[in-house]
Amino acid sequence: MSAKFTSRSVLQAFKRHVSARANTARQESTDAAGLQVQDQHAWVSKLPNGVTVASLDSTTSPVARVVLVANVGPRFEESDQLGITHCLRVSVDQANKSKTAFELTRHLTQIGANLSCTATRENLMYSLDCLKDNLDIGVSCLVSAATQQAFKPWEIQDCQQRIVFEAAVVEQQPEARLTEMLHQVAYRDTLGRSLYAPSHMFGKYSSEMLMEYVNKNFTAERMAVIGLGIGHKQLTRYLKTMSVPGSGSNTAKAAKYSGGEVRHEIGGDTAYAAIVTEGLGSQNKDAVALSVLQCVMGCGPTIKWSNGSAASKIIQAAGQATDQPFATSCINTTYSDSGLFGFYAVAQASQMGQVLKAVLSEFGSVTKNGVADQDVQKAKMQVKACAAMMSENGSNVIQNIAQQLLSEGTVQSQEEFFRLVDSVSKQDVVNVAKKVINGKPSMAAIGNLSTTPHLDELM
Amino acid sequence: MAVAAKNVAVPVWRMTLAKWAYNKSYFPSLGMMRDDCLYETDVVKEAIKRLPNNVYDARQFRMSRAIYLSCNKDTLPKDEWTKIEEDELYLQPYIAEVERERDIKREWNKQ
Numbered sequence: 128m129s130a131k132f133t134s135r136s137v138l139q140a141f142k143r144h145v146s147a148r149a150n151t152a153r154q155e156s157t158d159a160a161g162l163q164v165q166d167q168h169a170w171v172s173k174l175p176n177g178v179t180v181a182s183l184d185s186t187t188s189p190v191a192r193v194v195l196v197a198n199v200g201p202r203f204e205e206s207d208q209l210g211i212t213h214c215l216r217v218s219v220d221q222a223n224k225s226k227t228a229f230e231l232t233r234h235l236t237q238i239g240a241n242l243s244c245t246a247t248r249e250n251l252m253y254s255l256d257c258l259k260d261n262l263d264i265g266v267s268c269l270v271s272a273a274t275q276q277a278f279k280p281w282e283i284q285d286c287q288q289r290i291v292f293e294a295a296v297v298e299q300q301p302e303a304r305l306t307e308m309l310h311q312v313a314y315r316d317t318l319g320r321s322l323y324a325p326s327h328m329f330g331k332y333s334s335e336m337l338m339e340y341v342n343k344n345f346t347a348e349r350m351a352v353i354g355l356g357i358g359h360k361q362l363t364r365y366l367k368t369m370s371v372p373g374s375g376s377n378t379a380k381a382a383k384y385s386g387g388e389v390r391h392e393i394g395g396d397t398a399y400a401a402i403v404t405e406g407l408g409s410q411n412k413d414a415v416a417l418s419v420l421q422c423v424m425g426c427g428p429t430i431k432w433s434n435g436s437a438a439s440k441i442i443q444a445a446g447q448a449t450d451q452p453f454a455t456s457c458i459n460t461t462y463s464d465s466g467l468f469g470f471y472a473v474a475q476a477s478q479m480g481q482v483l484k485a486v487l488s489e490f491g492s493v494t495k496n497g498v499a500d501q502d503v504q505k506a507k508m509q510v511k512a513c514a515a516m517m518s519e520n521g522s523n524v525i526q527n528i529a530q531q532l533l534s535e536g537t538v539q540s541q542e543e544f545f546r547l548v549d550s551v552s553k554q555d556v557v558n559v560a561k562k563v564i565n566g567k568p569s570m571a572a573i574g575n576l577s578t579t580p581h582l583d584e585l586m
Numbered sequence: 587m588a589v590a591a592k593n594v595a596v597p598v599w600r601m602t603l604a605k606w607a608y609n610k611s612y613f614p615s616l617g618m619m620r621d622d623c624l625y626e627t628d629v630v631k632e633a634i635k636r637l638p639n640n641v642y643d644a645r646q647f648r649m650s651r652a653i654y655l656s657c658n659k660d661t662l663p664k665d666e667w668t669k670i671e672e673d674e675l676y677l678q679p680y681i682a683e684v685e686r687e688r689d690i691k692r693e694w695n696k697q
Binding site: 227229230233279280281 | 635638686690691
């Protein structure tokens, strides 16, 4: 077992290098009939202690996955608790009230399970993968790690090194820093809080601080347990003895989009920039149309190692502005009540101005001239293909269900999602484009910014 | 220790004997507690590492003061000697935890 301290923005649902094959409608329907695993509806119920439980039984795989998700991301951090979610995440394998760290590790290795903790800006997900026969031990390890944290002071001190290491790794990656900067400038607090601890907080997390945070935020209505490959009754039985650390209810502060600009000069050959406006939350009825718009604009090359200008409008536009290497993709990040929609671009430092202007004018032309029918059709197929391909992986499926359950309270099956995508019309896409693209922009830029224009020079 | 065990009913004669033995000992006259005097085995060393900072500092102070007094072949004034009621077995919970962890490790490694 290794406690994987991975943080990825899981809600960024569209990977860049999607190889969308020309799937015709006929092929899709026979696939849907033969593929039984993810086409079932999830059973959802509530435990006596108030925690929501969902399960999706799949009979084909011997692997069961259980995820305990808590609506406790960096979004809920106060200004004196920055990075506390990072600390929570790296201390997943430390001693808890029922098991020592050694026992937890040995139990998990004995059953060959994986326990990891993933943080998005809104949720903290403790995931367990194990064989179906070992679920009793596995789920007890998961529940003890997620709800009965003991936060022994000497172990918290040992964890600080992990935080320092992860922050140093992020420091080396301009793309990751760009995402953090973008959110910070767009939202300031709530969704603007970073996924990683700031350097002034290294070594400052104390046992009391963590315990207080957990007791305040891990309440029953903000937690859910989802099982994939496990029957509902069985899962509920394993969770009978689960107790919830927090009590009381506290409402989340609504994410308020502010907009603005931030730049960070670090030199080098390349410049990275992202320009977004406020998008839509996942509960908004136009969120699906916005995803279609994202694929209309272009999510990167669809054929690996190609330059992508045939597939992506913005790559085509930027390719005409420069002949040096670049990459650009449309961003559509969705949170429960807000989102970001725009693009990011990476280019050689001397070409950045032209690339940004070209891509921006492409976005502008969508609001003025609309979109072509075949672009919308192509985008709809890409959205469905991307969703279907992501659902091939059990851990993606379960994390998707987890996020839906916490933000909406219900789980949407893949067929319902496909129906929603099919019902998006060209007019919907144009309307949502006008609504979203004309909002107040935010810009973040990092790298060699010698020719990168400021936001007011671009608009 | 009989004094520390919370739920054990200790006979009065036992308590009196304990108090007499405590007051006859050397370490209370140097202002030390029982847990300051423990021989530092690996278990005790690990337990000391886990003490909260204020408890550890107080322990260090008592030990430094005791070493100074012992060097000068001196003791504290009688009213400053540690009394059995004030003596706190602060290290025992940590020792118990360390020993429990070692037992668990030993059990697992047997298989």
